[in-house]
Amino acid sequence: MKMTNQMKLSFLSKSVNESFARTAVAAFITGLDPTMDEITDIKTAVSEAVTNCIVHGYRDSVQTVYITAATYPDNRVVIKIKDKGCGIEDIEKAMEPLYTTCPEGERAGLGFALMQSLCDKVKVASKPGKGTTVTLHRKLAMRGQDDSQE
Amino acid sequence: MPVRVYLADEIMTAHLLGDIDHHSSREIREEIDERAGRAHPSRLVMDFRDVTFMDSSGIGLVMGRYALMQELEGELVVENMPEHIKRVMKLAGLDRLANMESGRTRR
Ligand SMILES: Nc1ncnc2c1ncn2[C@@H]1O[C@H](COP(=O)(O)OP(=O)(O)OP(=O)(O)O)[C@@H](O)[C@H]1O
Numbered sequence: 001m002k003m004t005n006q007m008k009l010s011f012l013s014k015s016v017n018e019s020f021a022r023t024a025v026a027a028f029i030t031g032l033d034p035t036m037d038e039i040t041d042i043k044t045a046v047s048e049a050v051t052n053c054i055v056h057g058y059r060d061s062v063q064t065v066y067i068t069a070a071t072y073p074d075n076r077v078v079i080k081i082k083d084k085g086c087g088i089e090d091i092e093k094a095m096e097p098l099y100t101t102c103p104e105g106e107r108a109g110l111g112f113a114l115m116q117s118l119c120d121k122v123k124v125a126s127k128p129g130k131g132t133t134v135t136l137h138r139k140l141a142m143r144g145q146d147d148s149q150e
Numbered sequence: 151m152p153v154r155v156y157l158a159d160e161i162m163t164a165h166l167l168g169d170i171d172h173h174s175s176r177e178i179r180e181e182i183d184e185r186a187g188r189a190h191p192s193r194l195v196m197d198f199r200d201v202t203f204m205d206s207s208g209i210g211l212v213m214g215r216y217a218l219m220q221e222l223e224g225e226l227v228v229e230n231m232p233e234h235i236k237r238v239m240k241l242a243g244l245d246r247l248a249n250m251e252s253g254r255t256r257r
């Protein structure tokens with residue numbers, strides 16, 4: 001399906017940019033007329049993925065995080081969050097609820113579990129030493145059909 | 151500062167403000183732990199009424215303060231969670247991990 005809109009964003013992996021990233025994605029999707037709950041869901045999922053790039057991917061070294069977001073005519077939003085950091089050895093294990101490699105930082109190990117409950121689909125592609133890309137798919141309820149295709 | 155900490159008798163209240171994420175939770179954690187470590191309150195109340203956003207970092211924050219209050223032999227109470235934050239807690243299954251009935255986590 002052809003996308004109706006797209007944006008690309010890159011920023012330094014500083015924790016102060018976590019709020020910038022989720023707010024920017026939320027602003028981008030306002031054209032789809034989302035509900036407050038939908039905005040909160042997407043902000044939370046994006047915050048999880050971006051925080052993972054900063055905390056795990058780059059292990060607090062300052063590099064670049066990349067986001068691409070696209071919208072589709074059926075009110076789907078697809079958001080890719082990418083780092084060129086350490087990568088994940090065992091993706092399946094990493095996605096298990098409560099699994100964390102960083103308990104001393106008070107991580108709960110619930111980031112992926114949250115992304116999965118907040119989105120329709122979560123895809124993770126990762127190579128050790130190369131980096132990680134998380135793709136979030138979320139369909140928004142169709143409201144105000146007519147102006148959704150500008 | 152994303153938190154204001156008050157002490158009255160043996161009860162310490164942490165009034166949380168704004169967005170709780172990985173960035174802000176560090177400062178919140180340090181402030182609460184420093185104050186609680188000195189005052190040894192019998193109860194720590196985390197007041198969420200003015201929290202505008204929370205991701206899994208907030209869950210780590212609550213779980214960590216729960217452990218802290220166990221160490222200090224006190225109790226943790228989580229209060230005034232807005233609906234959207236309760237949702238994150240539930241989606242993350244925290245209501246099953248900790249005893250959080252009607253917004254209270256007791257030792
Ligand atoms: N971008 C990434 N690069 C490298 N490793 C990652 C990345 N994202 C996740 N991981 C690995 O997957 C594990 C699980 O991630 P998840 O977000 O579910 O939990 P967490 O980040 O450890 O804790 P929480 O998100 O609850 O604070 C992490 O501990 C880490 O080992």
Ligand SMILES: [Mg+2]
Pocket residue numbers: 048051052110111112206
């Ligand atoms: Mg995480």
